[in-house]
Amino acid sequence: MRGRRLTRPEAPGGSPLRSPDPLDARLMTRRAAWLTGLHLLVPGSAQVLAGSRRLGRFGLALWLLGWAALLLSGLSLLVLPQAVLTLPTNALGLTLLQALLVAWAAWWVVVTLDTARLLRLVRVPPIGRAVLAGVLAAALVAGVGGAGWGAWASGVARSTIGDVFAASRVEPPADGRYNILLLGGDAGAGRSGLRPDSVSVVSLNVLTGDMVTFGLPRDLDRIPFADGSPMKALYPDGYGAGGRCNVDVCQLNSIYTEAQLKESARYPDAVRDHSSAGIEATREAVEGALGIPIQYYVLVDMGSFDDLIDAMGGVTVTVKDRLPVGGHIVNGRLTGVKVWIEKGTRHLDGDKALWFARSRYGSAAGDYDRMLRQRQLQAAMLHQMNPVTLLTRFDDVAAAGSSTVSTDLPQALLGVIGGAAVQARSQQARTIEFTPPRVQDPTHPDWTAIHATVQRALR
Template identity: 60%
Template sequence: MTLSAARPRAQVPPPARASVFRDPNGADPALMTRRAWWLVVLHVLVPGSAQALAGNRRLGRFALGVWLLGLIAVLLAAGLFFVLPQVPLSIPSNAVGLTVVQGVVLAWAVLWIVLTLNTLRLVRLPAVRPGSRIGVAAVLVVALVVGTGGAVQAAVTAGQARDALGSLFSGTRVALPAGGRYNILLLGGDAGPGRSGLRPDSISVVSVNAVTGHMVMFGLPRDLRNMPFAAGSPMLKAYPHGYGWHDTCNVDVCELNSIYTEVQLKSPQLYPNAKADHTLPGIEATKEAVEGSLGIPIQYSVLVDMGAFGKLIDAMGGVTIDVKQRLPIGGGVDANGNPTGVKVWIEKGVQHMNGNRAMWYARSRHGIGNSDYARMARQRELETAMLHQMNPVTLLTRLEAIGKAGSAAVTTDIPQGLLGDLAGAAVKSRGQKTITIEFVPPRVTPSSPDYASIRKTVATTLAKAG
């Protein structure tokens, strides 16, 4: 016997059987049923994993990469929202960002359809137990409808948001914050009986720290006189000593809220660029008077038509107000100024109000101690509450209604490019208390105000607020 004959022959192991997920041939119905449910669950939870495990690996890897990038983007945006909210909010607050979002979700809808139909093929329904076939197919159909429908709805919402933002925030002037703050003029106006056009009843400036979101509100009475216009104002030539000095003006009442009416109706040519800047001549003139009075630059303005503001409040889902004084809804007053014939009251305490009730709260003229100054303060309180309660979830879920109501109620020159910064500041401000300074009696005598003292108060308040 030779040496080679005594040596045992090497055994070659049989080829390993492929995974049942990728090669289920010959598997019994019970195993195929479990396999089908696994693929369905994986498809729903981690899109692309079913293809990577049991089908086209290239398609699966591509889908997994897209899903992973999307998940990272969402987590990153969520993290940034608590640190720098203006960064994630800048995407859904401008036309370019919304167009990108619309394109991305539509592309995902197409990919989801492809993955779901491919998963339906991979589960091999004929090999699944008869009692489970309907369930497997039903889950995939529901996943297809919900996933595709959700993506399409998101694309429609993005389009509606783009249109709403375009109609409301169409300003083109971009101004940098002054001293780290954006100063925005807020005008609440009514076109009341006997008036020629709209006249602002509520005039205030909200100063927002561009980084921290801290807000300071300065309220000015509508009957303020002798307002000095800012340097460079076209109105400065006509009123070098202040508007209403020695009762000099071009309308019947020479007060702060008359500036809007005078310029809007009688001298709009002083502001030829107002229309191009998406504002109004009356607003520009009022802005320059407030700048001169407070001693701070004002970058933007918002005019709210109080007659339509109630619809905007309803579109936002209402507003929560801490009522300090019992106020009547309707009714009249007797010879002593006491309310009569009142059937419904706005009681003291924290209340969530709809648009109609909020308007009564802001405009009610009756009640003990309910002066014009108190009413102006309530209007500013309502404006502040709306700013604090505005949040991305509300905006996104009620966007179409807000856009329609906002177009009728609001005129502003704030550009879309600034919305992300302002929205981020508003989010940060929600946990902070707004400082409010009312330049009304006894702090200020509207008929003969000390503007040097007013400017000093403004400068000191802003310096302390940071």
């Protein structure tokens, strides 16, 4: 016995990952590091090599299925984004997504704890043990936290979509296009009800993403209502023709006020259809003005737009003319202005952004420039709604958006229209403003010429 040399037992099967020598500290450290890295890169692989092969194969199948789904989604976003966006833009799809995220979080907990068991950290020196345990703990928290945030955001999105896009009326596209009325409404001081100061129509080809925006000035007169409109019986020669209307100013944005306050009985089904008499009358007037059907509307309440901008962390715009914040005219001169929005590229908070859109002073173009600024602000908001903003401010953005936007767009079409809008971002969108010089006199527009311009643009 005195001359025999003691040796460590050989690992059964010869595999240092599955059956390591527990007395070899260096081997156990390398093994634990390899298994940790494999778990983080390819979840389930650590189990296949060193633990339960059944659990590992299940994890590898989920991992491969997830990457296949991501790859397929990425390719579909390039080819047909409408198909991909249908899932996260309706209540059923978001519920399914929420359930999948919760299930994934539970699986991640199981497989991470099982990986920690396989590492046999008690056989690893203290420093390596602390590092590897910290890595696994961080991975566990990050995975569960990320899935939990995704599940929470899915629930918030489902609630917001349910509040904003509650309508169910699905209209077919006209010649492959959805024409959507976009109104920027402002119930300012001294006004009876809301008046849409910004009126435009976004025409979107649902297959190609080709997008054309038609802008109409609020001071258009003699507006013809579309055939079948209840308002056409009141104004067969056009709204405001001969100075006839039932409010103080006879122009395009007054139609909303008149119909809402005095002719709501002509639109008994408007509220049921998630609209209003004012919106329906304005829709019919714009249909007559442009000569195209309008399937849906989106109304942005400029009065609460500042909440949405603040929720986003502000908005960056290009200011072409120095604009006052507040102020009023006394004896032909602007007074009472303490703060100005200076020319150049500016990052504005909600209050200043609202003044950027509302200000009637500081520009020689007057109301036409104000109308363009409102559309400029809306476009900037859409383009700056980036993933970082949604990740960090999702709850605030969703809450502000639900109180700022109203529409009769149904959930069933959000994927179709959203996908077309994604395609439109890679194309040259066109904007046609029916303001001077294209329309020399808004009080006497040439509707035949306007209709012809619209048709040429859509072709």
